[in-house]
Amino acid sequence: LIDREKHLFWETAEANKEAVEKLAADHKALEERVWQTLQQSLSLSSEEEVSALKSAVKAINLEEEQDQLWKQRCQTPPAWRPSEWKKRHDEVLQKLVNGRMDNPSSPTGDQVNQSSIQADIQSMGRQLKKDLQWVVEKVKNCYPPEMDICNFYARQYHQTFSARLRKIADFVLDDKDCSFLLRWVKEFYPGDLMIFIGRVLDEAKKEWDQGKEPTRDDGCYISPVAYDVIQVELYQNFHEDIIKQNKPHSKAFIKANISCVEQFRDFLVDRNLFPEDVRENCLPVLTEMKQSAYTYLLTPVHKILKPHYKKLGTSDWLKKNTFEKLLNSTEEELQQLQGSSQSSYQELIGQLHQEVTEEYVRRLLKGEVKLKDSNQQQKAYETVKENAEKLHELFGSKQDWLKEILTKIAEVLKLQDIPAIQMQIVSLGSAYPDLSREAQTSLFPAISSSLSGGTPRRSQANREI
Incomplete structure (x- = not known):
């Protein structure tokens, strides 16, 4: 069908009306067949039905690709474009899950000793x-890994069941029903969900042990362990073990984990699905995982950049090519850090931007280079300001404050009046309290020595600084 579409609209000067109508009818017939097949996803009973689901999923992905191709063309698309089958796929499965939870087929157990509410919850x-x-066991094999179908279904069932439980909780329940509901929320439900989660985590561990890299989606490593990992400590143990063993494919898994941690954190914070104590217990663990991932990925970067760091704040630093070498090496390392989702990558390189800036300030404030006259002060001012701009441009960071702190230091470097220097350093310390008092004070003698031919007198204002 797509080949016919390309021929009619892209390879022919004017599409034949009758051929277009026939193609539209065939496209509609296939669409209906796809949705019928999806609705049977949770009751596949033969190899033919499994094969049909695989074909339906493949058709959905091909339709998505064709939609994207049409967006790149400057011509009127056919009436069925964009088809948005992926969006419809999600809606169909969401409706399927809702229907199965509204009318569960599983036996309800001992209804004689249960109220209708207890029977409904258990069913x-x-x-x-x-x-x-x-x-x-069945559906996952019909989908490509990048569609992450296990987590999709887990989210749908979790959201649907949680909504049903909240609705039940709105009723006035007797003591037995209330106790039963609480036990489900605290004991049975997390346990059942952990069966699913445990199997997904086991598969991730198995791939790790076999030396396989995680699956990529649009060039980004992805992890199947996302969103509903209630016992997040298990995931943290897996994460730390990857770092500890430091295998050749460890970095790929850690990049996947960064994206996963971001997703899980957003899910915890933005959705009212978990009790406050669960969020309070999980969020610190996720923060630790993110920090350990950053340390693992960025420490080797700083080792590579260290020879360039050493020349900052020295006489060589005022030569343009010295900083250019640092920029070039950093740019190469940024390429190596790619692999997580775009938002996770931006946050990671934002952290690197901050750490590189901190190292820059640290080396600069050691005061190894003495600015002996106003010309050297002006040169230092221009160098720091230019360095700040180029760092900001390289990282594409939204952290404007990193550029601002270097710019303010540059402003101090060109001042000629001692009281003005003192006031600017005080202002710098107030604006950026993380800049240590020792670091602030070290700026003064490095600059003001040029104004008096030697070390300046320590005025009361200087002592206060």
Whole structure:
């Protein structure tokens, strides 16, 4: 169908109306067949149905690619473009999950000793467990890894079941129903979900042990362990083990984990699905995982940049090519850091930008280079200001304050009046309290020595600084 579409609209001067109508009808027929097949995803009973689901998924992805190609063309698309089958796919499966949770087929257990509310909760829970096991065993093999179908279903069931439980909780419950509901929320439900989560995590560990790199999606490493990892400590152990072993493919897994941690953190914070104590317990763990990932990925970068750091703040530093070498090496390392999602990558290189700037300031404030006259002060001012601009441009960072702090230091370097120097350093310390008092004070003798031919007198204002 896509080949016919390309021929009619891209390779022919004027599309034949009858051929277009026939193509539209065939496209509509295929679309209906795809949605019918998707609706059978959780009840596949033969190899033919499994094969049909694989074909339906492939068709959806091809339609998405064709939609993107049409966006790049400057001509009127056919009536069925954009088809947005991926969006419709998600809607169909969401409706499928809602229907199965509204009318669970699993036996409800001992209804004689249960209220209708207890029976409904238990029946939905069993349906959830059964369906998620089916997804892992059957449905997953029909999808490419980048579609992350296991997590998609887990999110849908989690959201649907959570919504049903919240709705039940709005009723006036008797003590037995209330106790049963609380036990489900605190004990049974997390346990059932962990069966699914455990299997996904086991698969991730198996790939790691076999030396395989994680799957890529649009060039980014992805991890199947996302969103619903309630017992996040297990994931942290897996994460730290990857770092500790430091295998050739460790960096790829850590980049995938950074994206996963970001997703899970957003899910915890932005959605009212978890109790406050769960969020309070999980968020520090996720923060630790992110920091350990940053340290693991950025420490080798600083080792490579160290020879260039050593020349900052020295007489060689005022020569343009010295800083250019630092920029070139940093740019090469930025390429090596790619692999996580775009937002995670930007946050990672933003951290590197901050650390490089801190090292720049640290080396500059050691005062190894003495500015002996106003010409050298002006040269130092221009150098720091230019360096700040180029660093900001290289990292494409939104952290304007990093450029501002270097610019303010540059302003201090060109001042000729001692009281003005003192006031500017005080202002610098107030604006950036993380800049140590020792670092602030070291600026003064490095600059003001040029004004008096030697070390200046320590005025009361200087002593206060």
